[in-house]
Amino acid sequence: MPDSVTLSVNGAPITVPAGAMVSAAIAIAGVDRYRRSVTGEPRGPLCGMGICFECRVTIDGRAHCRSCQVVCQPGMEVRTDD
Amino acid sequence: MTDRDYDVVVVGAGPAGLAVACRAAECGRSVAMLDDNPHPGGQIWRGAAKESARWLRGDVAWIGGARVFDIPGPQQLAVETFEGECRVAYRSLILATGARERFLPFPGWTLPNVMGAGGLQALAKSGMPLAGRRVVIAGSGPLLLAVARYLRARGVDVRLIAEQAPQSALLRFGMRLAGHPAKLMQALTLRAGLLGVPYITSCWPVSAQGAERLQSVTLRRGDGSTRTEACDYLGCGFGLIANVELAALLGCRISKAGVEVDEFQETLEAGVFAAGEATGIGGLELSLVEGEIAGYAAGGRRDRAAALFAARTSHRRFAAALEQAFALRQELRNLPQPSTLVCRCEDVAMERVRACSNWREAKLHTRCGMGPCQGRICGGAVEFLLGWQSESVRPPVFPARVRSLSR
Numbered sequence: 001m002p003d004s005v006t007l008s009v010n011g012a013p014i015t016v017p018a019g020a021m022v023s024a025a026i027a028i029a030g031v032d033r034y035r036r037s038v039t040g041e042p043r044g045p046l047c048g049m050g051i052c053f054e055c056r057v058t059i060d061g062r063a064h065c066r067s068c069q070v071v072c073q074p075g076m077e078v079r080t081d082d
Numbered sequence: 083m084t085d086r087d088y089d090v091v092v093v094g095a096g097p098a099g100l101a102v103a104c105r106a107a108e109c110g111r112s113v114a115m116l117d118d119n120p121h122p123g124g125q126i127w128r129g130a131a132k133e134s135a136r137w138l139r140g141d142v143a144w145i146g147g148a149r150v151f152d153i154p155g156p157q158q159l160a161v162e163t164f165e166g167e168c169r170v171a172y173r174s175l176i177l178a179t180g181a182r183e184r185f186l187p188f189p190g191w192t193l194p195n196v197m198g199a200g201g202l203q204a205l206a207k208s209g210m211p212l213a214g215r216r217v218v219i220a221g222s223g224p225l226l227l228a229v230a231r232y233l234r235a236r237g238v239d240v241r242l243i244a245e246q247a248p249q250s251a252l253l254r255f256g257m258r259l260a261g262h263p264a265k266l267m268q269a270l271t272l273r274a275g276l277l278g279v280p281y282i283t284s285c286w287p288v289s290a291q292g293a294e295r296l297q298s299v300t301l302r303r304g305d306g307s308t309r310t311e312a313c314d315y316l317g318c319g320f321g322l323i324a325n326v327e328l329a330a331l332l333g334c335r336i337s338k339a340g341v342e343v344d345e346f347q348e349t350l351e352a353g354v355f356a357a358g359e360a361t362g363i364g365g366l367e368l369s370l371v372e373g374e375i376a377g378y379a380a381g382g383r384r385d386r387a388a389a390l391f392a393a394r395t396s397h398r399r400f401a402a403a404l405e406q407a408f409a410l411r412q413e414l415r416n417l418p419q420p421s422t423l424v425c426r427c428e429d430v431a432m433e434r435v436r437a438c439s440n441w442r443e444a445k446l447h448t449r450c451g452m453g454p455c456q457g458r459i460c461g462g463a464v465e466f467l468l469g470w471q472s473e474s475v476r477p478p479v480f481p482a483r484v485r486s487l488s489r
Binding site: 053 | 194210
């Protein structure tokens, strides 16, 4: 198994350790705002374990994925709510 | 996905679930273990494959990344994974659904980079490098120390730990640790790993500042003094609460602490067991022994289960002392300002929730607790702030795709 994985966050390539979660990849890419709330506030991860739904992003075109529960895969395309 | 059928199905693959699966399989039962996370280990063993491996058996079926969202019929679970939906049938069901952090709302708590204490650790374990970053750990409970130690060992600049409990309560608790040598060793090791990090008791966060992200946190002491600490991350959790949603959906009786069980960890619903933090917060050792008891009982070896009762009693005594020591102080009820958001899914402010007289009214009038988390985050806050117990649970207990629901 290779020891790193390259994916894209908002169109920019980013390389992370193999096994890293998408939530970590987004943070490594320097993005703090994972989504905007229903009234437009910036939000990021809170619980880190799939309960709070604050770290929702779009992964490979599928909206509302909890980024803390998805393992990074090569070529994955991640979009935060920008 | 095809439907499946097992003697024993375990929901949750943390220490309790792993112990259940191991012991039930040892008794010759066909066992499946499923979890929302992609790997077994739960939160405490997230990223620690070696610890989980001691309990994993090749004959236990593993269904990862799986959420139970409904009970479509007797002895059946409706499960959604990234790939699709399936039904899992069981003769015995064991709920090892664990716990989550209790969050209390204060001004600025919704800013990016304000997280749970366990939440921040989970992100670090998920591959986020935090070395050199300034972190404040706050809230309550032994988890704060464990998180601080974990982060410090990875080069994080842990500025301070703010524990809301008074020192007097912790000292009383410390005296009782003497009866639990293993726990005392853990406490001492923790202390050694934390040299140089201030551990401030009777201290709690009152606001977080920042525009698009956290920049500083203001903390208050019991004597009324305040200090503001610049930081990149705040990890803040006020103890743990049991995950009981699935148990409630199954009709199990729930007490204030968690799912109610008998001496064999069986709930009042025949064939449904619960083990670990879901039955009340008690820590790793208690979770493991409860899991073993439930696993043996579901496997038909009640004699082996009964042999573990004494160990469980001892761990439960420790858990009770822990709860007493870290009881939340009344001042924390004043943390939210009228405009502070309580429900982060629907952005409902404290003043709107407070204007209602119960949960049901708050849900209907403000949508508090009606968003994707289904009140899992605001529920623990509202329970402490206003004394409202969450009401009945309805499917889907987790947001599910329309295709999964339409089957």
